[in-house]
Amino acid sequence: MNKKDIDIEALYQGIIDGNRFELSKALTLIESTKPSAKGQARRLINQCWNQQKAAWRVGITGTPGVGKSSFIEKIGMAAIARGQKVAVLSIDPSSTISKGSILGDKTRMEQLSKESNAFIRPSPNKGVLGGIEERTFEAMVLCEAAGYDFIIVETVGVGQSESKIRDLVDHLTVMVMPGSGDGIQGIKRGLLELANVILIHKADGHNVAAATSAVKDYQNTMQSTLQSNQNRTVVMKASSVTSEGIESFLDILKIYFNESNKIIRSIRNQQHRNLMEAYLQAFIAEYATEKTEAYIKANLGNIDQPQMPSPINLAAKIFAELSLK
Amino acid sequence: MNKKDIDIEALYQGIIDGNRFELSKALTLIESTKPSAKGQARRLINQCWNQQKAAWRVGITGTPGVGKSSFIEKIGMAAIARGQKVAVLSIDPSSTISKGSILGDKTRMEQLSKESNAFIRPSPNKGVLGGIEERTFEAMVLCEAAGYDFIIVETVGVGQSESKIRDLVDHLTVMVMPGSGDGIQGIKRGLLELANVILIHKADGHNVAAATSAVKDYQNTMQSTLQSNQNRTVVMKASSVTSEGIESFLDILKIYFNESNKIIRSIRNQQHRNLMEAYLQAFIAEYATEKTEAYIKANLGNIDQPQMPSPINLAAKIFAELSLK
Numbered sequence: 102m103n104k105k106d107i108d109i110e111a112l113y114q115g116i117i118d119g120n121r122f123e124l125s126k127a128l129t130l131i132e133s134t135k136p137s138a139k140g141q142a143r144r145l146i147n148q149c150w151n152q153q154k155a156a157w158r159v160g161i162t163g164t165p166g167v168g169k170s171s172f173i174e175k176i177g178m179a180a181i182a183r184g185q186k187v188a189v190l191s192i193d194p195s196s197t198i199s200k201g202s203i204l205g206d207k208t209r210m211e212q213l214s215k216e217s218n219a220f221i222r223p224s225p226n227k228g229v230l231g232g233i234e235e236r237t238f239e240a241m242v243l244c245e246a247a248g249y250d251f252i253i254v255e256t257v258g259v260g261q262s263e264s265k266i267r268d269l270v271d272h273l274t275v276m277v278m279p280g281s282g283d284g285i286q287g288i289k290r291g292l293l294e295l296a297n298v299i300l301i302h303k304a305d306g307h308n309v310a311a312a313t314s315a316v317k318d319y320q321n322t323m324q325s326t327l328q329s330n331q332n333r334t335v336v337m338k339a340s341s342v343t344s345e346g347i348e349s350f351l352d353i354l355k356i357y358f359n360e361s362n363k364i365i366r367s368i369r370n371q372q373h374r375n376l377m378e379a380y381l382q383a384f385i386a387e388y389a390t391e392k393t394e395a396y397i398k399a400n401l402g403n404i405d406q407p408q409m410p411s412p413i414n415l416a417a418k419i420f421a422e423l424s425l426k
Numbered sequence: 427m428n429k430k431d432i433d434i435e436a437l438y439q440g441i442i443d444g445n446r447f448e449l450s451k452a453l454t455l456i457e458s459t460k461p462s463a464k465g466q467a468r469r470l471i472n473q474c475w476n477q478q479k480a481a482w483r484v485g486i487t488g489t490p491g492v493g494k495s496s497f498i499e500k501i502g503m504a505a506i507a508r509g510q511k512v513a514v515l516s517i518d519p520s521s522t523i524s525k526g527s528i529l530g531d532k533t534r535m536e537q538l539s540k541e542s543n544a545f546i547r548p549s550p551n552k553g554v555l556g557g558i559e560e561r562t563f564e565a566m567v568l569c570e571a572a573g574y575d576f577i578i579v580e581t582v583g584v585g586q587s588e589s590k591i592r593d594l595v596d597h598l599t600v601m602v603m604p605g606s607g608d609g610i611q612g613i614k615r616g617l618l619e620l621a622n623v624i625l626i627h628k629a630d631g632h633n634v635a636a637a638t639s640a641v642k643d644y645q646n647t648m649q650s651t652l653q654s655n656q657n658r659t660v661v662m663k664a665s666s667v668t669s670e671g672i673e674s675f676l677d678i679l680k681i682y683f684n685e686s687n688k689i690i691r692s693i694r695n696q697q698h699r700n701l702m703e704a705y706l707q708a709f710i711a712e713y714a715t716e717k718t719e720a721y722i723k724a725n726l727g728n729i730d731q732p733q734m735p736s737p738i739n740l741a742a743k744i745f746a747e748l749s750l751k
Contacts (some may be wrong), residue, residue: 107656146736150736158680209597235595236736260730293619331601373737376737377718377738377740378718381714381718385711385714385743389703389706390703393706411471411475412701413468413471413702413703413705414475415705416702416703416706416708416709417468417709419702420706420709420710
C-alpha cells in the first residue's frame with residue numbers, strides 16, 4: 102500500500118465501531134475534490150450504505166438569527182437523554198461569502214459538542230457549487246452506519262437551500278421569529294408549504310404574546326394555503342431559554358416516524374432516484390470535461406486564433422464522435 | 427412545411443435586417459424548453475454566429491437598490507447619442523422567488539425602451555437553474571448578428587450570479603452605494619476583484635461627500651488587495667440624477683475596447699471553451715436522462731421496495747452501460 106493511500110478498510114471499521122475521529126476523517130475524504138479520493142470515497146460510501154440503521158433524517162431551517170443553533174442544541178440534548186445518538190450536519194451555501202459563515206462553527210453548540218453521543222459536523226468550508234446534496238447525503242449515510250439514529254440537517258432558509266434540504270430529509274421544520282407573518286421575515290411561502298412543522302422560536306420574555314398570536318397567524322395562513330387535509334402542518338412555539346416546546350417537538354417527531362413509515366419510504370425512494378440522477382450527471386460531467394480537454398488539445402491548440410468556431414457546433418461535433426448507443 | 431414549424435430562415439433574415447420583433451421571437455425560441463425547439467434554436471444560433479459584428483460585451487452588477495436600471499438607461503441613451511446600438515439583457519437568478527423579480531421589467535427603462543436603437547430583454551421568467559450562461563450567450567450572439575454593438579448584461583450581485591456574468595462579458599462593472607466599504611453592503615470581495623470598474627452610484631445631493639470618500643476607500647481596498655499592477659481596477663463615482671460620470675464611463679469603455687484587443691480575445695476564447703464544455707455536458711445529460719428513465723422503468727418499477735440499492739452504485743451502473751468511448 103502506498104504511504105499516501107487511505108486505509109478504507111480501517112476507516113470503515115472505525116465508522117461502524119462508532120469512532121468519531123474516524124468518522125470525521127471519512128467525511129473529510131468525501132469532501133475532498135482530489136480525483137484520487139473520489140473512487141475511495143465511493144467505495145466507502147457503498148460499504149456504509151449496507152450498514153445503515155433506521156434513522157430520523159430531520160431538516161431544520163430558518164432565517165439567520167432565528168436561533169437554530171440554540172434550538173438544535175436543546176433538542177439534541179433532550180434526544181440524547183431519551184437514548185438517541187444525534188448527528189448535526191450543516192449545509193451552508195453562503196460559506197463563500199466574505200462576511201463569514203454563519204454556520205460551520207462547532208462552538209455554537211458548546212454543550213452538545215461535549216456529549217459522547219453527539220456528532221457535529223460543520224459545512225464544508227469551500228465554494229462547492231454543485232454537489233451539496235450529494236455530499237450531505239453521503240455524510241448522512243456514514244453517520245447512520247456509525248449508529249446515529251437522529252440526523253439533523255441544518256441550513257439557512259434563504260436562497261435555494263430550502264429545496265436542497267427538502268430533498269434530503271424525511272421531515273422538515275421551518276423556524277420563524279415571533280412576529281407578523283412570513284412576508285416580513287423574508288421567508289418564502291414555498292418554503293412554508295414544504296414544512297412539516299412551523300416553529301415559532303424565542304417564545305419567551307416579552308415575546309410570549311407575539312409568539313402566541315404568531316401561532317394563530319401561521320395556522321390561518323397554512324389552512325388557507327393548503328388544499329389538502331392530509332399531512333397537516335404543525336404550527337407550534339418553543340423557547341430555547343425556557344425549554345418550552347422542546348419535549349413536545351421530540352414527541353411530534355416520534356409520532357411522525359412511528360406512524361409515517363409508508364410516506365417516509367416513498368419520500369426516500371424518490372430522493373434516492375434524484376440522487377442517482379445527480380450522481381450520473383456528475384459522472385457525465387467529469388467525462389465531458391476530459392473529452393473536451395482532449396479535443397481542445399488536439400484541435401484548438403492555438404488559443405490566439407481570431408475567432409473560435411461556434412461552441413455549440415464544436416460540442417455537437419464531439420458529441421457525435423462519442424457515437425452513443 | 428408544418429403549420430406549427432417556425433420559419434428559421436425568415437427569423438434569421440429578420441434578425442440580420444435588425445428587426446426587433448423578429449429578434450424577440452428568436453429569443454423566445456432559444457428560451458423554449460420544448461425538445462422540438464432545441465434543434466431549430468441551435469441552427470439559428472449557428473447561422474447568427476457567422477454574422478456577429480464586433481461588439482462590446484459589458485456586465486453590470488450590484489446589490490438591489492443600487493440603481494442599476496437608472497444607470498443603464500443613462501449610459502444607454504448616451505451611447506445611442508454617440509451612434510451605438512444598445513442591447514440590455516438581464517440575468518435574474520432570483521426570478522423564481524415569490525417576492526417577485528426585481529428585474530425583468532421593461533418599464534424600468536422607460537426612455538431607453540422607446541429608442542429605435544435600443545433593445546431591452548428581460549430575464550427569462552422561469553426557474554432555469556442550469557443553462558443561464560448558455561441562454562444569455564446565445565442572446566448576445568443573436569443581438570450581435572442584429573447589429574447591436576454595445577451589449578449590456580445586467581445582473582444582481584448576490585448569490586452565484588457574479589461568476590456567471592464574468593464568464594460572459596469582456597468588461598465588468600460592479601456598482602456600489604456611497605458608503606463605507608463592501609463589508610457593510612454585503613458585496614463579496616471576490617466580486618470586487620473581478621471588476622474592471624467599481625462605480626459608486628448615487629453620488630448626488632447629500633451623498634456627494636460619502637461618495638467621494640467611498641472612492642478613496644475602494645481605491646485603497648483594491649490597492650491592498652490586488653498584487654498586480656496590470657489591468658488596474660478603475661474606481662469612479664457617478665450619478666444618474668446629475669449625469670455625472672456617464673460620459674466618463676463610456677470613455678473608459680471606449681479606451682478599454684480600443685486598447686485591450688488581445689486581452690479580450692483571450693477572455694473570449696476561454697469563455698467559448700467553457701461554453702463548449704457546458705453544451706457538451708448538456709447534450710450528454712439529455713441523453714443520460716433518457717437512458718436513466720428507461721433504466722428505472724425496466725429495473726426499478728416497484729417504487730415501494732423496502733430499500734433502493736445505493737444511488738451511487740446505480741449511477742455507476744447506468745454510466746457503464748452508456749458505453750461512452
